[in-house]
């Protein structure tokens with residue numbers, strides 16, 4: 001089976017889908033690996049390391065698409081890349097089918113077999129392939145560093161000859177994978193951390209990281225796969241009021257609240273921001289889905305009411321070395337799951353395979369996209 005790794009072309013994307021160590025592992029298992037020239041350079045993996053690991057460097061991307069049975073990418077194929085994909089070819093990438101159903105349809109029309117890394121079921125057996133968790137871990141960590149850098153205060157408690165400096169107060173909204181990593185990172189830097197999530201099951205995890213879980217008497221909202229569901233109007237109002245009270249005492253707020261396939265819930269309206277201390281910092285990790293803060297401008301850093309509001313869109317790319325390493329392990333594990341001994345088969349009875357395959361033989365198999373098509 002020939003696997004092709006093109007260079008990512010979306011502006012600002014520095015990650016690469018396979019790293020040399022995973023190339024070595026896959027080569028050892030009988031896969032033939034083609035890597036586009038300089039595909040790993042932006043993530044600090046030069047071509048020589050791929051060659052040493054057993055890959056062939058391909059100078060022309062068109063050749064790579066012609067020869068590969070399976071294309072491995074980080075980002076979705078762009079309008080320039082879609083025409084390079086041919087009938088029967090397999091592509092695995094973050095395809096965001098819930099927000100881009102038109103791409104899924106386009107791939108089906110080209111009779112491409114499309115697999116999405118964000119459709120890996122969140123089950124124990126699929127953990128080695130869970131790229132969403134890997135990327136959320138990076139985003140949560142990096143968000144705290146951005147906040148610490150933008151804040152003109154220390155995070156830790158300091159007792160110096162020039163007086164005592166109290167620790168920074170950090171509020172984390174949403175305690176999924178990114179939120180929990182943000183809590184852990186802020187705690188390591190010495191901040192006092194509070195957190196809130198609508199799923200009360202995370203209370204114990206928040207507390208085990210040394211943060212305080214804010215209590216609100218609203219019904220548990222979690223679907224069968226563990227994802228949060230949207231709150232009723234009345235509950236959201238009560239949540240916003242609780243947050244406003246705690247925001248006024250916080251130096252930093254990291255927001256990570258998301259509902260799969262829906263706009264991000266609005267948790268920080270303008271009056272909450274206006275009520276914060278001057279110089280405070282908000283990092284809105286939900287920016288891509290519209291943001292948890294009313295004032296967030298996706299992809300920008302702005303200052304309003306004396307508060308810095310950051311809406312970063314691709315933090316994993318800023319840590320491209322480790323982000324690529326984690327992603328490569330995840331996508332490599334999926335490839336080995338689908339193609340043990342380098343022979344690709346699609347067992348649609350298997351819940352992981354059934355979850356990730358969006359299109360096959362010209363058909364859309366992804367339920368939400370089929371609904372969208374009606």
Ligand code: NAD
Pocket residue numbers: 121122123124126127130132133136173174175176177178179196197198199225226227228231239256257258259260265267
């Ligand atoms: P996510 O990125 O979809 O959402 C982030 C967090 O926002 C979630 O914790 C969610 O509850 C929270 N949220 C939503 N609306 C909110 C609101 N109004 N106010 C405050 N918080 C709000 O979440 P995720 O990190 O992808 O995790 C989703 C689920 O998947 C969790 O149950 C997690 O435990 C589970 N998971 C399972 C595995 C596994 O078993 N392999 C791996 C990772 C995650």
